[in-house]
């Protein structure tokens with residue numbers, strides 16, 4: 329019985345695929361997938377944003393927003409506008425299920441972030457970026473990383 333319970337526990341862990349990235353690990357991934365300088369936004373802006381949105385946690389799901397929508401993954405992508413969480417109205421701008429943003433493969437998260445930043449409001453879509461990163465010296469966010 330104990331063995332079964334442990335196996336089930338491990339299975340649940342692996343299905344959930346939760347991952348907290350290291351700063352430089354995430355920076356390398358974002359660069360690899362073309363975010364460094366994408367739409368004029370520096371890699372440090374993206375790292376600063378991801379930190380303040382999710383603390384680099386791939387499985388992060390935010391508490392409901394005032395409109396009932398929720399935010400998903402390292403970039404806390406919103407279900408009202410960008411992904412479908414099967415709970416209410418969505419523009420689903422990235423044509424994807426929100427659950428795709430909570431596993432440890434962030435390729436699709438990155439692609440959706442590109443779509444978000446091409447929208448007229450740009451990086452202002454991320455409240456954490458506006459509050460913590462916009463107009464600041466962001467050199468710390470990529471310091472010490474071999475990129």
Ligand SMILES: [Ca+2]
Nearest residue numbers: 428429433434
């Ligand atoms: Ca993903």
